[in-house]
Amino acid sequence: xxxxxxxxxxxxxxxxxxxxxxxxxxxxxxxxxxxxxxxxxxxxxxxxxxxxxxxxxxxxxxxxxxxxxxxxxxxxxxxxxxxxxxxxxxxxxxxxxxxxxxxxxxxxxxxxxxxxxxxxxxxxxxxxxxxxxxxxxxxxxxxxxxxxxxxxxxxxxxxxxxxxxxxxxxxxxxxxxxxxxxxxxxxxxxxxxxxxxxxxxxxxxxxxxxxxxxxxxxxxxxxxxxxxxxxxxxxxxxxxxxxxxxxxxxxxxxxxxxxxxxxxxxxxxxxxxxxxxxxxxxxxxxxxxxxxxxxxxxxxxxxxxxxxxxxxxx
Numbered sequence: 001x002x003x004x005x006x007x008x009x010x011x012x013x014x015x016x017x018x019x020x021x022x023x024x025x026x027x028x029x030x031x032x033x034x035x036x037x038x039x040x041x042x043x044x045x046x047x048x049x050x051x052x053x054x055x056x057x058x059x060x061x062x063x064x065x066x067x068x069x070x071x072x073x074x075x076x077x078x079x080x081x082x083x084x085x086x087x088x089x090x091x092x093x094x095x096x097x098x099x100x101x102x103x104x105x106x107x108x109x110x111x112x113x114x115x116x117x118x119x120x121x122x123x124x125x126x127x128x129x130x131x132x133x134x135x136x137x138x139x140x141x142x143x144x145x146x147x148x149x150x151x152x153x154x155x156x157x158x159x160x161x162x163x164x165x166x167x168x169x170x171x172x173x174x175x176x177x178x179x180x181x182x183x184x185x186x187x188x189x190x191x192x193x194x195x196x197x198x199x200x201x202x203x204x205x206x207x208x209x210x211x212x213x214x215x216x217x218x219x220x221x222x223x224x225x226x227x228x229x230x231x232x233x234x235x236x237x238x239x240x241x242x243x244x245x246x247x248x249x250x251x252x253x254x255x256x257x258x259x260x261x262x263x264x265x266x267x268x269x270x271x272x273x274x275x276x277x278x279x280x281x282x283x284x285x286x287x288x289x290x291x292x293x294x295x296x297x298x299x300x301x302x303x304x305x306x307x308x309x310x311x312x313x314x
Contacts, residue, residue, distance in 0.1 A: 005095035006294055009067045011045045014298045019061055019069050019093065024101040026079045030087070032094045033073035033118030034310040036148065037203055037226065040302040042070050046228040054253065058091040059100070069093045075108070075117045083107060087114045089273060091121065096291060096314055106269050111277040118311050119152070119281060124272040125224075125252040126152035131259060132250035133222040135197045138162040142195045142214050143183075145202030146174035148284055148308040149224065151181060153199055156275070158182035166192060168210070169202070171305065180280055201225055205232045212236075217243045224250045284308045 005019030041047055045065040047055050052064045062068040071093035078086050081102065088105040092098055108117050126149055135141050135157055143154040146169030158165045158181060167178035168191045178185040186192070188206075194216040200208050203225035211221045212235065239245075255263050286308040289297045294312055301310045 003095055003097045004291075005061075005069050005093060006071070006291075006298065007062070007067050007069050008043050011066075012043060012299050014043070014295045016295055017067075017069075019095045019098075021097070022059060022099040024099045025081045025083065025105060026097065026099050027074075027076035027088060027090065027092075027105065028079055028097050029074055029076040029092075029095060029314045030114055031075045031118050031314065032071060032092075032312045033121070034071070034094075034298075034301060034307070034312065035073060035121065036302055036307045036310070039070060041226070041228040042068065043299065043302055046230075048229045057093060058104075059098070060093060069095070073118050073121045074098075075114045075120075078105065087117070089117050089120045089269070094291070094294070094312060106266065106273065109273055109277060112273060115311065116276055116282060116285070117273065119148075119276055119284065119309055120269065120272050121252075122148050122309065123152055123275055124269055125149055126156055127268065127272055127275065128252045128256065129153050129199060129201075129222060129224045129250045130156045131256050132224075132248060133157075133197050133199050134220060135160060135163065135199075139164070139196040140192070140194070140216075141165045141197045141199070142168055142191060142211075143199045143201065144168045144188075144191075144207045144211050144214075145200065145204075145225070146171065146178060146185070147201060150199075150201035151177055151284060151308070152281075153201065153224070154178060154183045155181040155278075155281070157197075157199075166195075168214075173306070177283055180283060195219060198222070199224060203227060205230075205234075208232060209235060212240060212245065212247075215243070215245050218245070219243075220246045220248060222248055222250050226251075285311050287311070288313055290314075 002018035074092040175185040
Protein backbone atom coordinates (compact mmCIF):
# COMPACT_ATOMS: atom_id res chain seq x y z
CA UNK A 1 0.00 0.00 0.00
CA UNK A 2 1.11 3.57 -0.64
CA UNK A 3 0.07 7.20 -0.14
CA UNK A 4 1.01 10.58 -1.68
CA UNK A 5 4.32 11.90 -0.31
CA UNK A 6 6.82 14.65 -1.07
CA UNK A 7 10.03 13.51 -2.80
CA UNK A 8 13.21 15.47 -3.54
CA UNK A 9 14.08 14.25 -7.03
CA UNK A 10 17.05 16.43 -7.98
CA UNK A 11 18.83 19.65 -6.99
CA UNK A 12 15.99 22.10 -6.31
CA UNK A 13 13.39 19.70 -7.72
CA UNK A 14 10.47 18.15 -5.84
CA UNK A 15 7.49 16.02 -6.83
CA UNK A 16 4.52 14.35 -5.25
CA UNK A 17 5.04 10.61 -5.62
CA UNK A 18 3.67 7.62 -3.79
CA UNK A 19 5.40 6.58 -0.58
CA UNK A 20 5.23 3.28 1.24
CA UNK A 21 2.61 3.16 3.99
CA UNK A 22 4.76 1.04 6.29
CA UNK A 23 3.45 -1.42 8.86
CA UNK A 24 1.68 -0.99 12.18
CA UNK A 25 -0.96 1.43 13.43
CA UNK A 26 -2.66 3.67 10.86
CA UNK A 27 -2.15 7.43 11.24
CA UNK A 28 -3.87 10.12 9.18
CA UNK A 29 -1.52 13.07 8.90
CA UNK A 30 -2.89 16.43 10.01
CA UNK A 31 0.26 18.56 9.88
CA UNK A 32 3.97 18.27 9.27
CA UNK A 33 6.76 20.77 9.75
CA UNK A 34 9.58 21.75 7.42
CA UNK A 35 12.98 21.84 9.09
CA UNK A 36 14.51 24.53 6.87
CA UNK A 37 18.21 24.06 7.56
CA UNK A 38 18.41 20.31 7.08
CA UNK A 39 15.84 20.05 4.32
CA UNK A 40 17.54 22.83 2.36
CA UNK A 41 20.78 20.85 2.37
CA UNK A 42 18.91 17.72 1.28
CA UNK A 43 17.10 19.52 -1.56
CA UNK A 44 20.34 21.07 -2.81
CA UNK A 45 22.10 17.69 -2.81
CA UNK A 46 24.73 18.93 -0.33
CA UNK A 47 24.63 16.01 2.09
CA UNK A 48 28.25 14.76 2.17
CA UNK A 49 28.68 11.17 0.99
CA UNK A 50 30.38 10.39 4.31
CA UNK A 51 27.12 11.30 6.11
CA UNK A 52 24.63 9.41 3.95
CA UNK A 53 23.96 6.78 6.61
CA UNK A 54 23.95 9.11 9.62
CA UNK A 55 21.69 11.61 7.85
CA UNK A 56 18.95 9.12 7.00
CA UNK A 57 15.67 10.20 8.55
CA UNK A 58 13.53 7.58 10.27
CA UNK A 59 11.24 5.98 7.67
CA UNK A 60 13.02 7.76 4.82
CA UNK A 61 12.66 6.17 1.40
CA UNK A 62 15.27 6.38 -1.30
CA UNK A 63 18.96 7.16 -0.93
CA UNK A 64 21.00 10.34 -0.99
CA UNK A 65 21.49 12.36 -2.99
CA UNK A 66 18.25 11.66 -4.95
CA UNK A 67 15.45 10.67 -5.06
CA UNK A 68 14.56 10.76 -1.35
CA UNK A 69 11.38 11.00 0.70
CA UNK A 70 12.57 13.11 3.62
CA UNK A 71 11.25 14.85 6.73
CA UNK A 72 10.84 14.10 10.42
CA UNK A 73 8.05 16.17 11.98
CA UNK A 74 4.60 14.67 11.43
CA UNK A 75 1.51 15.12 13.59
CA UNK A 76 -1.49 12.93 12.97
CA UNK A 77 -4.63 11.26 14.24
CA UNK A 78 -4.55 7.55 15.05
CA UNK A 79 -7.52 5.76 13.50
CA UNK A 80 -7.29 2.31 15.11
CA UNK A 81 -5.95 0.31 18.05
CA UNK A 82 -5.32 1.38 21.61
CA UNK A 83 -4.42 4.94 20.59
CA UNK A 84 -7.46 5.41 18.36
CA UNK A 85 -8.63 9.02 18.43
CA UNK A 86 -5.35 10.33 19.92
CA UNK A 87 -3.14 12.98 18.35
CA UNK A 88 0.43 11.74 18.04
CA UNK A 89 3.84 12.96 16.92
CA UNK A 90 6.02 10.78 14.67
CA UNK A 91 9.42 11.13 13.03
CA UNK A 92 7.96 10.57 9.57
CA UNK A 93 8.46 12.31 6.19
CA UNK A 94 5.83 14.53 4.55
CA UNK A 95 3.07 12.07 3.59
CA UNK A 96 -0.73 12.09 3.76
CA UNK A 97 -1.03 8.91 5.84
CA UNK A 98 1.22 6.13 7.12
CA UNK A 99 1.52 3.13 9.41
CA UNK A 100 4.05 2.81 12.21
CA UNK A 101 4.55 0.55 15.22
CA UNK A 102 2.72 1.96 18.22
CA UNK A 103 6.07 2.38 20.01
CA UNK A 104 7.11 4.90 17.31
CA UNK A 105 4.10 7.13 18.05
CA UNK A 106 4.26 9.65 20.90
CA UNK A 107 0.86 10.86 22.15
CA UNK A 108 0.60 14.62 22.52
CA UNK A 109 -0.02 16.11 25.96
CA UNK A 110 -3.59 17.29 26.37
CA UNK A 111 -2.27 20.85 26.78
CA UNK A 112 -0.52 20.87 23.39
CA UNK A 113 -2.36 21.88 20.22
CA UNK A 114 -1.58 19.59 17.23
CA UNK A 115 -0.80 22.69 15.13
CA UNK A 116 2.13 23.58 17.43
CA UNK A 117 3.37 20.02 17.85
CA UNK A 118 5.19 20.22 14.49
CA UNK A 119 7.92 22.00 16.49
CA UNK A 120 8.68 18.84 18.49
CA UNK A 121 11.80 17.73 16.61
CA UNK A 122 13.25 21.23 16.74
CA UNK A 123 12.49 21.53 20.46
CA UNK A 124 14.19 18.19 21.02
CA UNK A 125 17.24 19.56 19.21
CA UNK A 126 17.13 22.76 21.28
CA UNK A 127 16.96 20.81 24.53
CA UNK A 128 20.00 18.75 23.51
CA UNK A 129 21.93 21.90 22.58
CA UNK A 130 21.16 23.47 25.95
CA UNK A 131 22.41 20.32 27.70
CA UNK A 132 25.59 20.29 25.61
CA UNK A 133 26.23 23.97 26.29
CA UNK A 134 26.44 23.50 30.06
CA UNK A 135 24.46 26.73 30.57
CA UNK A 136 23.33 27.35 34.13
CA UNK A 137 21.47 29.76 36.36
CA UNK A 138 22.82 33.33 36.27
CA UNK A 139 24.96 32.82 33.16
CA UNK A 140 25.42 35.39 30.42
CA UNK A 141 24.38 33.44 27.33
CA UNK A 142 24.67 34.52 23.70
CA UNK A 143 22.77 32.61 21.01
CA UNK A 144 24.12 33.48 17.57
CA UNK A 145 21.48 32.86 14.94
CA UNK A 146 17.83 33.76 15.43
CA UNK A 147 16.40 31.01 13.28
CA UNK A 148 13.98 28.41 14.59
CA UNK A 149 16.46 26.31 16.56
CA UNK A 150 18.30 29.37 17.86
CA UNK A 151 15.09 30.94 19.14
CA UNK A 152 13.98 27.69 20.76
CA UNK A 153 17.36 27.32 22.50
CA UNK A 154 17.14 30.93 23.64
CA UNK A 155 13.61 30.38 24.97
CA UNK A 156 14.84 27.46 27.08
CA UNK A 157 17.93 29.32 28.28
CA UNK A 158 15.74 32.26 29.33
CA UNK A 159 13.90 29.93 31.72
CA UNK A 160 17.11 29.41 33.72
CA UNK A 161 16.93 31.49 36.94
CA UNK A 162 18.83 34.75 36.58
CA UNK A 163 20.14 33.96 33.11
CA UNK A 164 20.89 36.91 30.81
CA UNK A 165 20.17 35.67 27.27
CA UNK A 166 20.94 37.62 24.09
CA UNK A 167 19.91 36.56 20.58
CA UNK A 168 22.34 37.80 17.93
CA UNK A 169 21.03 37.99 14.37
CA UNK A 170 21.37 40.44 11.46
CA UNK A 171 17.61 40.38 10.74
CA UNK A 172 16.00 43.11 12.83
CA UNK A 173 12.65 41.41 12.33
CA UNK A 174 13.75 38.76 14.81
CA UNK A 175 13.84 41.31 17.66
CA UNK A 176 10.14 41.05 18.64
CA UNK A 177 10.34 37.25 18.61
CA UNK A 178 13.40 37.19 20.86
CA UNK A 179 11.95 39.75 23.24
CA UNK A 180 8.63 37.90 23.49
CA UNK A 181 10.58 34.81 24.56
CA UNK A 182 12.29 36.71 27.38
CA UNK A 183 15.59 37.47 25.60
CA UNK A 184 17.46 40.56 24.47
CA UNK A 185 18.13 41.05 20.75
CA UNK A 186 21.13 42.68 19.05
CA UNK A 187 22.68 42.75 15.62
CA UNK A 188 26.16 41.19 15.27
CA UNK A 189 27.99 44.54 15.48
CA UNK A 190 26.39 45.24 18.89
CA UNK A 191 26.83 41.75 20.35
CA UNK A 192 28.08 41.75 23.97
CA UNK A 193 31.40 40.14 24.85
CA UNK A 194 32.65 38.28 27.91
CA UNK A 195 29.86 35.69 27.69
CA UNK A 196 29.82 32.64 29.96
CA UNK A 197 28.17 30.50 27.27
CA UNK A 198 28.03 31.01 23.52
CA UNK A 199 25.76 28.88 21.32
CA UNK A 200 26.11 29.08 17.55
CA UNK A 201 23.13 28.14 15.33
CA UNK A 202 23.48 30.37 12.26
CA UNK A 203 25.24 27.78 10.03
CA UNK A 204 27.59 30.49 8.74
CA UNK A 205 31.35 30.98 8.96
CA UNK A 206 30.82 34.58 10.07
CA UNK A 207 28.57 33.47 12.90
CA UNK A 208 31.05 30.96 14.28
CA UNK A 209 33.85 33.51 13.98
CA UNK A 210 31.73 35.97 15.96
CA UNK A 211 31.10 33.29 18.59
CA UNK A 212 34.85 33.05 19.26
CA UNK A 213 35.06 36.79 19.83
CA UNK A 214 32.16 36.89 22.31
CA UNK A 215 33.32 34.10 24.62
CA UNK A 216 34.81 35.07 27.97
CA UNK A 217 38.00 33.47 29.34
CA UNK A 218 37.76 29.66 29.42
CA UNK A 219 34.20 29.78 28.10
CA UNK A 220 32.67 27.17 25.82
CA UNK A 221 31.31 27.72 22.32
CA UNK A 222 28.71 25.12 21.39
CA UNK A 223 28.54 24.58 17.64
CA UNK A 224 24.97 23.51 16.92
CA UNK A 225 24.96 24.26 13.18
CA UNK A 226 25.43 21.59 10.56
CA UNK A 227 27.41 22.90 7.59
CA UNK A 228 26.96 19.95 5.24
CA UNK A 229 29.81 19.75 2.74
CA UNK A 230 30.95 23.36 3.36
CA UNK A 231 34.51 23.99 4.58
CA UNK A 232 34.61 26.50 7.44
CA UNK A 233 37.68 28.66 8.18
CA UNK A 234 38.19 29.90 11.75
CA UNK A 235 40.62 32.44 13.24
CA UNK A 236 42.28 30.22 15.84
CA UNK A 237 45.19 32.60 16.37
CA UNK A 238 44.83 35.75 18.40
CA UNK A 239 43.36 35.17 21.83
CA UNK A 240 41.88 31.72 21.15
CA UNK A 241 44.63 29.87 23.04
CA UNK A 242 45.47 32.49 25.64
CA UNK A 243 41.79 32.68 26.65
CA UNK A 244 41.67 28.85 26.69
CA UNK A 245 38.41 28.73 24.74
CA UNK A 246 36.66 25.46 23.97
CA UNK A 247 34.52 24.51 20.95
CA UNK A 248 32.20 21.51 21.30
CA UNK A 249 29.69 20.01 18.89
CA UNK A 250 26.04 19.26 19.54
CA UNK A 251 23.99 16.75 17.59
CA UNK A 252 20.50 15.50 18.35
CA UNK A 253 21.14 12.03 16.89
CA UNK A 254 22.51 10.81 20.21
CA UNK A 255 21.85 11.49 23.88
CA UNK A 256 24.70 13.51 25.48
CA UNK A 257 27.09 11.10 27.25
CA UNK A 258 26.47 12.50 30.73
CA UNK A 259 22.73 11.79 30.37
CA UNK A 260 22.83 8.58 28.32
CA UNK A 261 22.76 6.25 31.36
CA UNK A 262 19.39 7.69 32.42
CA UNK A 263 17.72 9.24 29.39
CA UNK A 264 16.06 7.43 26.48
CA UNK A 265 15.07 8.98 23.16
CA UNK A 266 11.41 8.62 24.08
CA UNK A 267 11.93 10.38 27.43
CA UNK A 268 13.68 13.27 25.66
CA UNK A 269 10.92 13.60 23.05
CA UNK A 270 8.22 13.46 25.72
CA UNK A 271 9.91 16.30 27.60
CA UNK A 272 10.25 18.29 24.35
CA UNK A 273 6.51 17.97 23.77
CA UNK A 274 5.81 19.15 27.31
CA UNK A 275 8.07 22.17 26.75
CA UNK A 276 5.95 23.19 23.75
CA UNK A 277 3.00 23.98 26.02
CA UNK A 278 3.79 27.69 25.68
CA UNK A 279 1.49 29.88 23.58
CA UNK A 280 4.36 32.25 22.77
CA UNK A 281 5.90 29.58 20.53
CA UNK A 282 3.07 29.92 18.00
CA UNK A 283 4.96 32.96 16.68
CA UNK A 284 7.67 30.59 15.41
CA UNK A 285 5.28 29.17 12.80
CA UNK A 286 6.17 31.51 9.96
CA UNK A 287 3.77 30.18 7.32
CA UNK A 288 1.49 27.37 6.23
CA UNK A 289 0.89 25.58 2.92
CA UNK A 290 -1.59 22.90 1.90
CA UNK A 291 0.08 19.62 0.98
CA UNK A 292 -1.46 19.77 -2.50
CA UNK A 293 0.39 23.05 -3.14
CA UNK A 294 3.67 22.00 -1.57
CA UNK A 295 5.71 20.86 -4.62
CA UNK A 296 5.46 24.30 -6.21
CA UNK A 297 6.09 26.15 -2.96
CA UNK A 298 8.77 23.98 -1.32
CA UNK A 299 11.95 25.40 -2.94
CA UNK A 300 10.88 28.96 -2.18
CA UNK A 301 10.04 28.13 1.42
CA UNK A 302 13.53 26.73 1.94
CA UNK A 303 15.23 29.63 0.14
CA UNK A 304 13.43 32.32 2.17
CA UNK A 305 15.65 33.50 5.08
CA UNK A 306 12.47 34.58 6.88
CA UNK A 307 11.28 30.98 7.19
CA UNK A 308 11.27 29.64 10.74
CA UNK A 309 8.94 26.64 10.91
CA UNK A 310 6.72 26.30 7.86
CA UNK A 311 3.71 24.12 8.57
CA UNK A 312 2.10 21.81 6.04
CA UNK A 313 -1.63 21.21 6.39
CA UNK A 314 -3.17 17.96 5.10
